[in-house]
Amino acid sequence: MEKMPDKFEKASVPVQVIKINPAGASGVEDRVVVEKALTVYLNGEEFVTMICSPGQERELVTGFLCSEGVVSRPEELANMSFDHGEGLVWVETAGKSGLSEKLFLKRYLTSCCGKGRSSFYFANDARMARKIESDLKLTPRQALYFSSLLEEKSELFHLTGGVHSGALASRQGFDCFAFDIGRHNVLDKLYGWAFAQGYDLSREVLVFSGRISSEILIKTAKMGCPIIVARSAPTDLALDLARELGITVIGFARRDRLNLYTHPERVLVNP
């Protein structure tokens, strides 16, 4: 295996994490994957905001434009210039590709605000997500129990290898369970259930099988859940947002260990 190319090194960053296992809790440096927004301007007009890993941005934008039918031959891509710091790229095409541009509706809901990595890139989200104030607490043992219960309940769906799952949990155990091929849909199903029941989500732990991206974190904030326990990894942008929005993020909660990333005050390490 060759050395990791430099262009890939920026794909992850160090973070401080509290690792908790049967031997106790210890603060260590770990690495999480970087997530960034890249807004594409096509012939002067905002076209799409892609949420991506850094690296191979030129290939990403080119491939996306090919895939959407905006360009079909290399010479149609007249120019592409990047502002990597702000996450912006300007693309000029040589021919008129009016049809595709008109057919195209933005992949994401709104534009990138371009004001920095941890800013909201969805206008609607900026309006709706607010800092969560909740004195809900849990122990590492509870978090691991929820994680293993999720795994157990997902067992039958694991046969097909193709779905994510999630639950809303309280002291009584799981109040609602959902699964879906789409990560976001899992949260929407839980949210919809709680909304219809009039549940107070500031007292519920969100348990999730998948990765915690910024979009998942924002949805958690909108739901109003103060704690998310995931079996997988968070991204750096999700952790930035979690710090700002007052959400406790627990990742890699499997078997007898977990990583505590943000707002540790809700986790009773030595109850």
Place this chain on the structure above:
Amino acid sequence: MEKMPDKFEKASVPVQVIKINPAGASGVEDRVVVEKALTVYLNGEEFVTMICSPGQERELVTGFLCSEGVVSRPEELANMSFDHGEGLVWVETAGKSGLSEKLFLKRYLTSCCGKGRSSFYFANDARMARKIESDLKLTPRQALYFSSLLEEKSELFHLTGGVHSGALASRQGFDCFAFDIGRHNVLDKLYGWAFAQGYDLSREVLVFSGRISSEILIKTAKMGCPIIVARSAPTDLALDLARELGITVIGFARRDRLNLYTHPERVLVNP
């Protein structure tokens, strides 16, 4: 563990698959996860098409509308009626929620055509994806080598647990490798690379770490790759599309075994 509720049973369907392992090849029935399109009409206007697992559709739509700020109190959801066969739902809200509806830009690129599960739900895709004619062939051994090479090359990124990876492979090995937090972005990065190089993708195998959903399959078709080898599971809708579009789908390619789902004529089981 309780019995699987009936509402979850429709989440997977049986398919015929050729399982290949060191003992040989055998045709068996296996199950794959169901993927369906659900188009939401909000107060008479088409609002969004969600790609989801069947089950808990009411919760899904409710949660999505909450999440997007369309409704904020249960009484604002005046009515919701489903046509499950066609994958349509009509929602009426009690109050005016003009702002959110205007802010909202469709989550997916175009509307659901509503003509059945295996139809294209992206207008742009219908225009661009055409049946792949390629006499490219590979052996199970090659497919497994590509899968293990992908795993090996992804090793460093696995540290962070948060990315998908993919490659374009030919007889010479990998011609291009990409990784990203977004599954679609991986394919776009590979497509963009091949496009700029003027590569003939009808001679390349697409190797992929993630699940093969319909959107991944459609992108594979647009790229023109005749064979996709994935380490994870396909969905039923992706397999329907693969049959129509002439793409060989190999899933669960890990260690010494794989599943061959569609167009087996490109796999030389006994070379």
